[in-house]
Amino acid sequence: MPRRKLRVKAADSARINEELAELRAGLEIRAEWPEAVLAEAEEAAGSPRVPEYDATELPLFTVDPPGSRDLDQAMHLAHRPGGGYRVHYAIADVAAFVRPGGAVDEEARRRVQTLYFPDRRVPLHPARLSEDAASLLPGEVRPALLWQIDLDADGAVVLADLRRATVRSHRRLDYAAVQRAVDAGGADEQLGLLATVGRLREERERARGGISLPVPEQEIEETPRGYALGYRAPTPADGWNAQISLLTGLAAAELMLDAGVGLLRTLPAAPPAAYERLRRTARALDVDWPDGLPYPDLVRSLDPERPLHAAFLNECTGLLRGAGYHAFDEGRGVPAPADPGHAALAAPYAHCTAPLRRLADRYAQEVCAAVAAGEEVPDWAREALTTVPGLMAGGERRSAEVERACVDLVEAELLAGRVGEEFRAVVIDVDEKRPGRGTVQLREPAVRARCERPDGAARPDDALPLGARITTRLATADPTTRTVRFVTV
Structure with missing residues (x-):
């Protein structure tokens, strides 16, 4: 699901990178790896569990941001005999490399999920696995969990199956390249089917009452004059790719609910x-x-x-607050939630497609693989289900803290030295308790920051005008405290 993408591309980023290193230290984020973890990862990279089924001739492809090497998913789409569509979706089999209770496993449970800073990633697994041996890089044979999901002509699921297989991605694409090919009318059959199936699945989501918010993301970019912040709105290709992942997560949730054991991603309906x-x-x-x-x-x-x-x-x-994880194991007296749905998707859903970057997905994958094969869920996965929701809650809080701190730092750096300047902005939020305070969004630079009436303006009619374009003056831009504040003019 979407995260705010942050990148520092500039060669002269030494000052910001130094501040980011201090930020990691302040947040007590361990970026380096214990020797035991690296040694175990190296050994596992050379001797993964290899499945019997060979699907390497399936011409899979990946769609990821440019430069990514931690490739969790690869897909292939085809017309189904008799009508409809067939989606093959391969997911990196992290459990083929990670020994339960081993050094890599224990470190992953401490890290919980990959953290993204402008200057570097702090990955869930060592790069030897996450960006090499376990990643679905093009041309490389990899163990994977291979889903086959058959759809009818309207995009509805008629069959979902899962098996372990060796796979080989044949090409790596990025969202912009996919979008350009489709827009130019030069998309090959695979990309044409991605657009077709993606749109059909969006229609199914709409019919269920699900929703994805098209909120632009802040993005750090380099310009000839130095650093700049921009907004990146999701392209249709982002949405089509997301629909294939969501399709798999929906199938995984149904599989686990039918089996009475699993791990769901839930979101209660807003009141x-x-x-x-x-x-x-x-x-x-x-x-x-x-x-x-x-x-x-x-x-x-x-x-x-x-x-x-x-x-x-x-x-x-605000309607998306309250998302979490719910583990259940009816065979051990832990029931599934009374309402297992994810309100934004209007259906039960599971995180299972990003195991290189998110801890929960490895456990959901393992449950699904066992159930699909008619086998018992491994004890290591079953026993961990009770602890994963708590680990993930802590990991998500830390990820949100990192994301906010990084944005605050770069915004403050970009605006440092401009205190007193005036900027046109849009009021995008107003504090209900103190309506003279809120959040404004600047178009240039692409900053979202606190704004308030000048000191002493406290009358009810001094509330910030939600949605209006206003003139603001920069009052504070302090990289040391990562603080940006505007006042109205």
Whole structure:
């Protein structure tokens, strides 16, 4: 699911990189590896568990950000005999390399998930595995969990199967290349099918009442003048690729629920009061929300490039709070949740497609592989289910802290020395308790930061105008405290 992408591409990034190193130290993030972990990873890289089934002739391809080497997934799409579509989705088999209870396993349980800084990654697994032996790099034979998911002509699932296999990715693509090929009409059959199946799955999501928010991501870029912040809106190709991953996660959830054991990614439905608040916000922003129009359809009609729509979409993210993991094992007296659904997807769902970067996925994968093969779920996976939700909750809090700290640091660096300057901005959030405070979004540089009325302005009519373009003055830009603050003019 989407994370904010941060990259420092500039060659003269020494100052920011030094500050990022200090940030990692302050957050007590261990970037280096114990010798025992590296030694075990090296040994495992040379002797993974190799499955009997050979699927290396299947012409799989990957779609990832440029330069990525930790490739979790590869796919192949085809027309199904008799009509419909067949999706093969290969997922890196991390369990083929990681010994339960070993040094790599224990370190992964400490790290929980890969952390992304502008200057480097702090990976879940050593690079010898995550960017080499276990990664689905093109031309390399790899152990994988290979899903076959058959769809009818409307994109509905008619069959889902899973088996361990050796696979070989035939090519590596990025989102922009896929989008260019489709837009130019030069897409080959595989990319054409990705667009077709992706759109069909988006329609299925829409019919279920699911929703994906098209909120642009902040991105650090290099320009001839130095560092710049930009916004990156997801392309249709991002969405098509995500739909194949979501399709697999939905199939995995159903498989585990049928078996009575597994690990779900859940999100409770937002309370009615949250929707009523959104309706009030829509009225304040002149966003037309007819009484009969479902919320997902409204969101899909909005343009994040329009300031009022961007402000409303920012408010919509509040409905996504409360996501977590739920482990269940009915054979051991731990029931599945009464409501196993993920509200944003309008269906039960499991994280299982990013095991190189997220701890939970390895356990979900192992449960699914055993159930699909008609075997008992391994004790090491079954016993760990009770602890994984807590580990993941802590890991997600740490990831959010890292992401916020990195953005705050780079924003403060870019604006340092410009205190007192005026900037045009859009008010995208207002503090309900103190409406004279809120969040503004600048287009240039692409900053989102706190804004407030000047000292002493406390009258009710001094509330920040949500969704409006206003003039602000930069009051604080301090890289040491990673603080940026604006005041209204």
